[in-house]
Amino acid sequence: MAVCMVCLLAMTSCYGGGTFGVNDPTTREQAVTILWRYAGEPENAATADISDMSSISNWAQAAVRWAEDNDILAGMLENNRFDSKANIKRGEVASMLYHYLSSNTSGQPEPAAGGKILVAYFSATNTTRPLAEYAADILSADLYEIVPEDPYTDADLAYYTNGRADREQNDASARPAISGIVENMADYDVIFLGYPIWHGQAPRIISTFLESYDLTGKTIIPFCTSHSSGIGSSDTSLHSLASGANWLAGRRFAGGTTRSAMEDWISGLDLPEPEAVVDAVTSATSKAGFNFETKSVTLNSGYEMPINGLGTYSLHGETCVNAVKSALASGVRLIDTATAYGNEEEVGQAVREAMEELGLQREDIFVITKIYPGSEMANPEQSIQACLDRLDLGYVDMMLLHHPDRNDVKAYQAMEKFVENGKIRSLGLSNWYVKELEEFLPQVPITPALVQNEIHPL
Ligand SMILES: Cc1cc2nc3c(=O)[nH]c(=O)nc-3n(C[C@H](O)[C@H](O)[C@H](O)COP(=O)(O)O)c2cc1C
Structure with a gap:
C-alpha cells in the first residue's frame, strides 16, 4: 500500500509519539525474527549465503534464511557475516524494513479494513450475539440485529419436534419476515453475517435478509455458532442469494468464544481497504512520484x-x-520538528546558519513541523502563526497535525488557509491510521501529501 511506503520513507525523520526505541538493545537475529513473524513466517530457503550461519540461534535460522533469500539483509552483511548477536542499529532497522516492503515477499498481512463495515446477525438464544458484538467492536463496525417479525418461542426452537424452526428449515422457500431494515445498506462495503446453525444450514431468516438488499460488489463474511456441527455448507449455500457479492469463506465458533479468538480470526482476513482511504491514497500516489x-x-x-x-x-x-x-552539511535535506519537541527556534536557527555557511538556498531544505492536539488545534491560526514565527524561515515546507483530535478538521482547514497564502507548502498528518483516515479524509478538500506514522518491528 503506497501510504505505508510514504510512512516508511518518512520514518527516519519520525519519532511520532517519541517511542522509536533507539536505545533498546535488540540483537540482529531478534529483529529479523520479529519481521519474519510479522510477515506470517513465510516459507524460507533451505540454505543461505551466510558464513556464520552456525552461530545463529536455532529459533532465528528460518527467519535469517528467509531474509537473506529476499534481499532484506542487503547492506547488513559484511563478508557474508550476519553477526547475529550484535545489537541492530536504527539505520539497519530502517534498511531492513525498506527492503522488506520493496521485496514484495509473500505473507505481508494486509491491514484489516477500518470502516463501512456492517456486522449483521441473527441470534435466537443469544449465543451468536456476543460474537457479533465483539466483531463490531474490533472492526469499529455498525451492528445490526436481524429480528424476526414473529419472535421464535421456545416451542418454535425445540428441534426434531417438527416445530416452527424445523419446518422452516425443511422448506427451502420459507422466508420468515424481518422487523425493520438496514436503511443505509448502500454505505457498507463489507458485511459480517452471523447466525446459528439450524440443521446444518443458516436459518431461513438469513435468506430473507440476503434477498432484501442489493448486495452486489459487497464483501460478505459469514460466521456461525453451533452446538457441535461445523459450518459445513451453510455458508456456501447462501452464495446464490447474493450472487453479485464477493463471499469470503465462513467460520464456525463454539458458544463462549472469546473476544481475542474473534480478533485473531478477523486480523487474518483479507478484507478490502475502505473506499475513502483507497481513493485518497490513489489520488495522492497518482500525483506523487518517487525518484530513487x-x-x-x-x-x-x-x-x-x-x-x-x-x-x-x-x-x-x-x-x-x-x-x-x-x-545539512552531510547532505541531509529534510529536517523534521514539531511544536511538541520544543525546538523549532533552534531548528530555524540551524537552518538559517547552514544556509549562510554552506551557501544553500531556502528551497534546498525541506522543513516539517507539526501542531499538537488540545489548545494548539483549538486555536489553529494562532498556533500555526506561532510555528512560523519560531522557525522564522519565511514558510514551512510541510505542516502536519501531530495526532487526531476533536478539532483536527478545524485545524487542517486553518492550515489550508496558510497554504493559500504561501506560508505552508504541503499538508499532512501524523499518527493517523486506517480508521482515522477513513473518518477524516472525506471532510477535507486538500488530500494530505504525507501520512507520517511509526513503523518498525518493535
Ligand atoms: C432448530 C435448531 C436446529 C439446530 N441444529 C443444529 C445442528 O444441526 N447442529 C448443531 O451443532 N447445533 C444445532 N443447533 C444448535 C444451535 O446451532 C446452537 O445452539 C447455536 O449456538 C445457537 O445460536 P444462537 O443462540 O445465537 O441462536 C440447532 C438449534 C436449533 C434451534
Missing part, C-alpha cells in the same frame, strides 16, 4: 520532498543546532 536517483518524492502538492531526513525529537539548545547543521 535524487532520493526525493514529488508530492501531490507538486513540491519535492527528500526521502531521507533528520528527526529532531529530544534535541535541544546547542545540541539541536549542531545536529541539524551537521546533518
Whole structure:
C-alpha cells in the first residue's frame, strides 16, 4: 500500500509519539525474527549465503534464511557475516524494513479494513450475539440485529419436534419476515453475517435478509455458532442469494468464544481497504512520484520532498543546532520538528546558519513541523502563526497535525488557509491510521501529501 511506503520513507525523520526505541538493545537475529513473524513466517530457503550461519540461534535460522533469500539483509552483511548477536542499529532497522516492503515477499498481512463495515446477525438464544458484538467492536463496525417479525418461542426452537424452526428449515422457500431494515445498506462495503446453525444450514431468516438488499460488489463474511456441527455448507449455500457479492469463506465458533479468538480470526482476513482511504491514497500516489536517483518524492502538492531526513525529537539548545547543521552539511535535506519537541527556534536557527555557511538556498531544505492536539488545534491560526514565527524561515515546507483530535478538521482547514497564502507548502498528518483516515479524509478538500506514522518491528 503506497501510504505505508510514504510512512516508511518518512520514518527516519519520525519519532511520532517519541517511542522509536533507539536505545533498546535488540540483537540482529531478534529483529529479523520479529519481521519474519510479522510477515506470517513465510516459507524460507533451505540454505543461505551466510558464513556464520552456525552461530545463529536455532529459533532465528528460518527467519535469517528467509531474509537473506529476499534481499532484506542487503547492506547488513559484511563478508557474508550476519553477526547475529550484535545489537541492530536504527539505520539497519530502517534498511531492513525498506527492503522488506520493496521485496514484495509473500505473507505481508494486509491491514484489516477500518470502516463501512456492517456486522449483521441473527441470534435466537443469544449465543451468536456476543460474537457479533465483539466483531463490531474490533472492526469499529455498525451492528445490526436481524429480528424476526414473529419472535421464535421456545416451542418454535425445540428441534426434531417438527416445530416452527424445523419446518422452516425443511422448506427451502420459507422466508420468515424481518422487523425493520438496514436503511443505509448502500454505505457498507463489507458485511459480517452471523447466525446459528439450524440443521446444518443458516436459518431461513438469513435468506430473507440476503434477498432484501442489493448486495452486489459487497464483501460478505459469514460466521456461525453451533452446538457441535461445523459450518459445513451453510455458508456456501447462501452464495446464490447474493450472487453479485464477493463471499469470503465462513467460520464456525463454539458458544463462549472469546473476544481475542474473534480478533485473531478477523486480523487474518483479507478484507478490502475502505473506499475513502483507497481513493485518497490513489489520488495522492497518482500525483506523487518517487525518484530513487535524487532520493526525493514529488508530492501531490507538486513540491519535492527528500526521502531521507533528520528527526529532531529530544534535541535541544546547542545540541539541536549542531545536529541539524551537521546533518545539512552531510547532505541531509529534510529536517523534521514539531511544536511538541520544543525546538523549532533552534531548528530555524540551524537552518538559517547552514544556509549562510554552506551557501544553500531556502528551497534546498525541506522543513516539517507539526501542531499538537488540545489548545494548539483549538486555536489553529494562532498556533500555526506561532510555528512560523519560531522557525522564522519565511514558510514551512510541510505542516502536519501531530495526532487526531476533536478539532483536527478545524485545524487542517486553518492550515489550508496558510497554504493559500504561501506560508505552508504541503499538508499532512501524523499518527493517523486506517480508521482515522477513513473518518477524516472525506471532510477535507486538500488530500494530505504525507501520512507520517511509526513503523518498525518493535
Ligand atoms: C432448530 C435448531 C436446529 C439446530 N441444529 C443444529 C445442528 O444441526 N447442529 C448443531 O451443532 N447445533 C444445532 N443447533 C444448535 C444451535 O446451532 C446452537 O445452539 C447455536 O449456538 C445457537 O445460536 P444462537 O443462540 O445465537 O441462536 C440447532 C438449534 C436449533 C434451534
